[in-house]
Amino acid sequence: MDQKKEQKIDFVAKKTPIRIMEVGPRDGLQNEKTQISLTDKIQFIDHLIESGIQEIEITSLVRKEKIPQLSDAQELLAHYQNHSHWKHFWVLIPNKVGLEKAVDLKVRNVAFFTSASELFNQRNINSSVQESMQRIQEMISYNNELPTHQKMHMRVYLSMVFGCPYEGDVPYEKTFKLIEQLLQWGITDFEIGDTIGVAGPKQVEDFLKQLKQHFHIDQFAMHFHDTRGMGIANVLISLEVGIKSFSSSAGGIGGCPYALGSAGNVATEEVIYLFERFGLTNLPDPKKVAQAAIKLNEKIHRPMSSKLSQYYQKNSK
Amino acid sequence: MDQKKEQKIDFVAKKTPIRIMEVGPRDGLQNEKTQISLTDKIQFIDHLIESGIQEIEITSLVRKEKIPQLSDAQELLAHYQNHSHWKHFWVLIPNKVGLEKAVDLKVRNVAFFTSASELFNQRNINSSVQESMQRIQEMISYNNELPTHQKMHMRVYLSMVFGCPYEGDVPYEKTFKLIEQLLQWGITDFEIGDTIGVAGPKQVEDFLKQLKQHFHIDQFAMHFHDTRGMGIANVLISLEVGIKSFSSSAGGIGGCPYALGSAGNVATEEVIYLFERFGLTNLPDPKKVAQAAIKLNEKIHRPMSSKLSQYYQKNSK
DSSP, X not given: OOHHHHHHHHHHHHTSOOEEEEOIIIIIHHTOSSOOOHHHHHHHHHHHHHXXXXXXXXXXXXXXXXXGGGTTHXXXXXXXXXXXXGGGEEEEOOSHHHHHHHHHTTOOXXXXXXXXXXXXXXXXXXXXXXXXXXXXXXXXXXXXXXXGGGXXXXXXXXXXXXXXXXXXXXXXXXXXXXXXXXXXXXXOOEEEEETTOOOOHHHHHHHHHHHHHHSOGGGEEEEEBOTTSOHHHHHHHHHHXXXXXXXXXXXXXXXXXXXXXXXXXXXXXXXXXXXXXXXXXSOOOHHHHHHHHHHHHXXXXXXXXXXXXXXXXXXXX | OOHHHHHHHHHHHHTSOOEEEEOIIIIIHHTOSSOOOHHHHHHHHXXXXXXXXXXXXXXXXXXXXXXXXXXXXXXXXXXXXXXXXXXXXXXXXXXXXXXXXXXXXXXXXXXXXXXXXXHHHHHHHSSOHHHHHHHHHHHHHHHHTSOGGGOOEEEEEEEOTTOBTTTBOOOHHHHHHHHHHHHHTTOOOEEEEETTOXXXXXXHHHHHHHHHHHSOGGGEEEEEBOTTSOHHHHHHHHXXXXXXXXXXBGGGOOOOTTSTTOOOBOBHHHHHHHHHTTTOOSOOOHHHHHHHHHHHHHHHTSOXXXXXXXXXXXXXX
C-alpha cells in the first residue's frame, strides 16, 4: 500500500522527530499495589534517563493520603531539582494547591487532567466535567501570571476518550469541545488517553481523522493501554495518520485503579522497538528501557506485562 | 488516511471473508513443556469448535518419540473421525510415512513445512532446504495420485521468513523461489511465518508488497509470533496490504522450541478482537476462544500470554 502512507511515515522519520513521554514513575507506579521505596524510584528514573528517554512524568503533587504510592513526591522532586535532566521532567498536578507546591519546587513541566466522561470525573476526581475544567482554567491563569522564569509548560490529559467503564461510549464531540475550550485558554499540548484500553485501530483512526478536521495534529500525543492487546497496533495506526507523540510506561507497568481489569499501559520499549523497525532513528534504547523495567519489576512481584521485556529477560539469562 | 487503505479494508470486510486458522492444539501445544492429556486436548478442541472457529490444526503425524506432546495424534484423529467438524481439521505432516497414516485415518487437510533458511532446516528437521523440498514434492505426488475421494487439501508453511535464529536475515528472494517451485507443483495455499517474532510492521509491509508483485495475495496466510509484542500490529498491516488469512493460537500458547525466547503465537482471540473492532462480521467469538485457552491454561501452569485472555480472566471473577 499506499504511496500516501509511506510518504507520511517517511515524513515522520525525516522531518519531525518522534516524541516519547515515559509515564511509568507516575501513571505506572500509581496503579501498582506494592509500595515502591524512594530509593527504588530514583534507581528506576536514573535507568530511564540512561536509556535515552527525554521526557519523563516522574510524580504527582497530590495530597499524600490520596495516592500513597506517590506520597514521596516532594522528596523525589527535591532529589532531582539540580539534575541536568530536570527540565525534561513532568509532574501531574490535580489542583491549585499542587501547582503552588510545583512553583516552590521549581518544576518546569506540569500536566493537568480531565475527561469528557461525566461519571468518570465524578468517580475519579469527585467533580463534574465543568468543575474539573474550571480547576484547569484556574491553574492556567495562575501559571500565566507567574514571572517568565517561573512559568511552566502545560499539557492536558484527556482520558476515557474511546470509552468509559461507567458511561460506555463517550462521544468524540464532547472531547473536541473540551479541546476547543482548552485551546482558547492557551493549552497547545494534549494527550488523548484510551484509559481502559478498549479501542481498536479502526476507532483510533476514525477519531484521529475527525480530530484532524478540527485541530492541528502536532498538538496531540496518544496514550494507549494494552488491556486487550491492541496497544501497539493503535500506536501503529496513529503513526500512520500522522501522530508523532506518544506516552507509555516502561515494562507496561500500571493501569487504571478505577476501571476493573484495565491494567497495563502500552510498554515504552515496545513502542520504541516498533519505531526502530520502521527505520526511525534517534530513539531511546529499547533494551535499556526494558532493563529499567525488569529491575523495577523485581520489586513489584508480578509477571512482566511487556512481551519485549519478557523476551529480553529470558535471553539475558 | 488514506482513501485507498479504507477501500481496501472495506473490500476485505464485504467481499472476501477473513479466514482464521487456529493452530493451538498442534503448533501451540507442541511447544508447551507440560504434557497435556488426550482428554484435555479434546476438551480444548471442543471449546474451540464451540467458539465458531472453523479451521483447526489439531495435531501432527510425526514419530511418537519425536514430539511427546503429540504422541497421541492417532487416538485424537480417531476420536474426531466421524465428527461434523472433521472436514475443517488440519494435520501437519513431516514426510511420506506420515502422509500414508493420514490417508488411513481419512484426514482431509494436510500441511507440509519448510523454510528458506538452510541452517533452520538442518537443525529443525535435519535436512537441507533442497531435501525438505524433495520430501514435499514426493508428498504432493503421492497425494495427487490418490483416488479423488481420498485426495487431501494441501498447505505449505514457510517459516523463518523474516529472520532465523541461526542464519540471521533470510533474503525474501529465497522464500519467493520456494513459492515459485511449490506453485509449479500445484500448491496454492501458503502460510508465511515470522517464527521467531522478529518482524516489525515495516518489514511485513515490505515483504508483502514484494510478494504481491510476484504472486496472488489471496493464496497466502500470515502467521505471527508475539515475541516482541509486534504480533497484532503485524496482523493489522497485513490486513491493510490485503491479506485475509491468518493463523494463530488461542491464548497465544506455544512458541518455537528451537529458537530461544521466541515463545508465543499471536493470540487468536486478539486477532478476532482486532477484526471485530474493524466492524468485520461473521467472526468466531473472541471471548469463547479466550475461555478455551483459559481452561487449557490451567493445565499448562504458566501465566497467560494473551492480554485479552488475561482481561477476560480477571473480569469473570
